[in-house]
Amino acid sequence: MRELRFNPLTGQWVMVSAVRKERPWRPEGFCPFCPGNEETGYGWEVLLLPNRFPMLDFSAPRPEKGGFYRKARALGQCSVIVETPEHDLNDLDELSEDAMLRVVELWKNVTGELKNNPRVAYLAIFRNKGEEIGVSLTHPHGQLYALPFIPLKARLKVENSRAYFERSGECLFCRVLKEELGGERLIYENENFTVFLPFFASWPFEVHIYPKRHVQWLTQLAGTELRDLADALRVTAGTLNAVLNRQMPYSMMLFQAPFKGAYPFYHLHIEFYPLLRDNGKVKYAAGIETGLWDFTYDGVPEENARKLRRACLRAAKRANARGRCFT
Template sequence: MKELRYNPLTGQWVMVSAVRRKRPWRPRDFCPFCPGGEETGYGWEVLLLPNRFPMLSFDAPRPERDGFYRKARALGQCSVIVETPEHEVRDLDRLSLGAVTRVVELWKNTTAELKNNPHVAYVAIFRNKGEEIGVSLTHPHGQLYATPFIPLKVRLKVENSRRYFKRTGECLFCRILREEMEGERAIYENESFAVFLPFFANWPFEVHIYPKRHVQWLTQLTEEELTDLADALRVAVGTLNTVLERDMPYTMMAYQAPFKGSYDFYHLHVEFYPILRDNGRIKYAAGIEMGTWDFTYDGAPEENAEKLKEACKKAVKRIGARGRCFT
């Protein structure tokens, strides 16, 4: 069974797929993403593979009607982005600038292809990293979901951005970027991108990356901007992996504008949600967070921003980044 089920209380689509139960869980005897595998072969630097256990597919069956409740075909694409042939590389900050640039180029090229598909309303590009997050395979990889609907969180961002633009004539993200770059939560910048811990952070060491130029999709980035995005990603990840002197488990999401409609007021951005609040101490989304979707923040974001700045200096020195840390 593979279908979409609509939640009339929240306006969310739930992706239902029975095949997901069959996916491998941290196999010890083989890695399907290493070179020489059935799907990978040899001679590659970055790969886009079909997810063998997808939530969505373009040949999804049409579900039967179910009375009051609304269903839809689970049309779309679920892909795995294998970021390097090297199995032991733990994260993006351990890859070269050229290697990470090839990853974001793949993001851009795949976005361009899927924008022309009439069944796709949105493309979500994301990474899960760390056992605490629940990663089933440790080989460095990201994922891509091309959905036939606009996810709820994206819809909220779009509507708030639209309202702010109608009221002020200004992009909300551009205003946030200006505020953060003038404040004490700015962490790093290069020619094209800025990295900061936002004023409204949910997670203790939450980090956002904004392009300085107002663009909506990865397809609008120049070659130089793609390299700067790769640089900002390496620094952001390197900073997170340094701040607690251990690898940081996190989820990352690249947010683009939806494909159907006009979104000149929207702004491409990347968000990292690291789940540790201290070394060995997880910030659980529980109670109030799960029940209301409203987060609590122990301490002050500005205090953690200072820790990230110090970690950024060490990461930049190790990585050899293109920009500068804030002090």
């Protein structure tokens, strides 16, 4: 059984899939993403695979109608982005610049393909890292969900940025970037991208990546922008891994504009949500966060930004970075 169920209290769609409970948890002695297996074959550098345990499928059956609650077909695509043939890499900072560029180029290409699919309303490209996050396979990989609806958080960002643009004539994200530039929460920048811990961070070491140019989709990035995005991603991952001198578990989400409609007021961006607040101390999304979706911040953002700045210096040196860290 696979279907979408609508929550009338929050305006959210919940993806329901019975097949998800069958997915393996860290199988020993076998990795389905390594070269030479049935799904992967040989001779590749980055790979897009169908998720064997998907929430969404373009052939999903039509659910039965009737009753008070709304249901819908779980139409869409769930894919795995295998970022490298190398199994034992820990994170994006251990990819070479060219390998990271290939991943970013795949993101751009699949965005272009799915943007032309009339059944896709929104594309979520994301990455989970670490056992604490619940990653079931350790081979470096990300995921994408091509959704038939606009998720609530993305919808709120669209609505708020639209309202701000109508009031001020200015992109809300460009204004956030202007506020952060030159400030104490700025972590790293290269020619085309800026990395910072935002004023309104929810997670202790939360980091955002903004393009300096006002674009809505990856398909609009050109020239050196893709390589600079790859550089910013490598430095960000390396900074998070250096700040506590251990591998940082995190979730990463890439936010683009929805596919249906015009969104000149929106701005492409990436957000990292690291799970640790200190060594051995997890930032749990507990009562107030889970129940009300309102976060408490454990610490002071500017103090954590200073820690990230120091870590960035080490990470950028290891990555032979294209830009500069802030001190």
